[in-house]
Amino acid sequence: MKFRGKIIDIACLNHFSRVVTTIAKLTKTCVLRLTPDNLFFVLSGKVANGGVSMWCELSQGNFFDEYQMEGVSSEDNEICLELSPENLSRALKTVQNAKSVKVKLTKKHCPCVTVSAELPTLSSVSRVVTHDVPVEVIPRRLWHELKEPSVPDFHVSIYLPPLKTMKNVVDRMKNLSNFLVVEANLNGEMNLKIETDLVSVTTHFKDLGNPPWGGGSEGGADPEGMAEARVDIRRLQQFLMGQQVTPTKAMCNIVHQRILHLVVLHDDASLQYFIPAVA
């Protein structure tokens, strides 16, 4: 198993850092899946995560100037590593002004992803910094858990309001309740609702627009009909907190009373986050 990558472009390095930082805000550990063309950050939905799952896809060509990998075998030309995205994020943050950054799979006291860079200094010699991020290699027999999640048969698909606005609303609502209902219809309307014994608060969004693939597992569904999912408000807040830049597109798909599927698309990366609904 081998992996070596090099990032030279400062904008690419910046984007990559930001993606990793976003992932770090969503989960403490995840799997980094490396294929010849792509990198994926994967969190498979398990009871331990509260059932949330995440799939982040990056095309390696958008970030790396050099990228070489050799997977576990020629038929299974992939590498799957479990790591703490926070460690990787920290390592990348410190090398933002480097001339180039190398990322490679190494074996130190344990298998590691080593981030190394030369930092500019006033003297003749550059400062060399290396960060060894420990990883755990995921064996092939567990790879079936890391497949791209299939897009569920959703009832409604709708574009999200500006994420910053949504975050402000959710932040305030978190003070009042642990659960929040996200409901939306095919008419571009979305409501965020909380309800407790003492108070109920609803924030209405209109004219959000629905993606062309519309929605509705049944044909001819009533456009005004709301699909809803009641979710743990902290999960939604975590997701919103992690978004650092305005995405190209942000939308969600709702499977009525089952799943809230959030999708964020950037020029060079896409992120999907699945939050299960609770009763």
Next chain:
Amino acid sequence: MQCVVTGGNVKVLAKAIHSLSRIGDELYVEPQQDGLALRSVNSSRSAYACFLFAPLFFSRYSLPNGHDFRCKMAIKSVQSVFRSLATLEKTVEKCHIELDEQKNRLTFTLHCKHGLLKTHNLSYQDSESLQAVFDKEGCGNVFRAQPRLLVDTVVHFPPSLEEVSTVCFLLSERSKAMVTELCLASDEFDHFAVHAHNSVTFCLKELRGLLVFAESTGLPISMYFDEPGSPVVLSVTDSVLEGNFVLATLSHDDHSFQKNNTKGFFKASGNLLPGSRKPNWGPDPKVENPCSST
């Protein structure tokens, strides 16, 4: 005892106190002939710091009549006198420190703008003299750097990380085993005399206190170190003050300092200079526990 600190020196004094608070919970105050000594030590006695303010630092400096005086007080109380550094700079014209031995207290009076006087009466306890035994000149290795260099280096290491090594900064967290290594070339330092390929490991947390002080005052930091197990001494000096931070280092056999604090290691390694000689050890350079009460 009467000490009066004026103008910009009030902020320097405040910063020194904040710096000492990163080491221990108590501030040891000892007015001496050669100046006012403020010291602190951590609970496990593996870190010690001392700031000596020469009489010239003060606009007025007088010792207690006829006898040696020393005391210790809760450092948090003293910090509360100098709480907001930004405010200090803007409003405090003078700080008057006065000893009242009958009531066992030190009175800190801040003379601020517009005739405002803020008086803090802080109680103290009698104490033994706190003095670390260390020998800077006897150390085999020394380097001196602008504080910015060390601050830039330490920033690579997360705030929770505990231990640090120099020259080749190697950091590892025991629990998560993330290791960070940063190498600085010798020409980045103002002065670099490292005689042996050495590696010393000491606590990062205590170093940060000194870095904050040095950076704000712009004073270069000198570091003296020897073999693993010998304490490492970090110093800042100018004409009116001298600060020394003495930190214990891991000896070859140690795997951890104390149960709680070991989350990271900072390993110092130096490279052999051409034409170097074995260091002159001097009378008693190897002091494992840097602090002893005299």
